Amino acid sequence: MPSSRRKVKPAVATADYEALASFRYAVRRYLAFTEAGARSVGLTTQQHQALLAIKAYSLSRPMSVGDLAAELLLRHHSAVELVSRLERGGYTERRADPEDRRRVLISLTPKGEGVLEALSTKNLRELRLIAPSFAALLEQLEKLSSE
Template sequence: MSSRKGESPEALSKEDLEAMSEFRYRLRRFLRFSEEVTHAAGVTPLQYQLMLQLKGFPGRSWATVGELAERLQAAPNGTAALVSRCESAGLVLRKPGEEDRRQVRVHLTSKGERCLLKLAALHKPEIASFGWVFGKSTELP
């Protein structure tokens, strides 16, 4: 995690704190929704996030474990274990890199893609409720 200098405590207004409180409330509601729908589909929230990061990786449809760890903000060894669990479930597949065979690329399987698309379709309206319009921006408001 990067450290950032925040505003001085005196600079925070009641409105700032209310906005921060609302953000955390909406974020937690979204995460709870996500936990419920992913578990109902037979995967964990982390498995869903891994599949989403694979399919949504900028510029390609695969990623290395290190890249996934960064996108998930997780430790590489924990991400490798998550990839192993997803592989055991038939959701992803490891393949050696084409240029450097020591590099391992993680790809979605057909089963993983079907699961991801089903779950993403459920998540899209929830995300849209935050006011983010899909296809218009790559940044959340």
């Protein structure tokens, strides 16, 4: 058979599409769960993500508005507005960096800590429930990529 008529193996096999779709569906279900949780306490998904980023980042060093923008892949002015909304809701507070007065540091208030802890408890419980299916999907993807 001439080389121009050989059947070329597709770059992405049917099983690859199925695995990717299954994984994306599982991720989307988890995200929908976390989005519903955030809405149930009056937060947007982005506000919840900001609280989580502030908490995690602040465990090792103070977080600036610029740091938050980088963590959430936002422009600086968008992060400023997000922090303003969180501050108006009583979830965060701002203060000038004592080492560089031009830098604004953000932290969670007790209200922000409480809301984040409640949401994180539910989200971790859900992650523990779905972890086996995620592990199986990742294993399936790993097998496909090695073939």
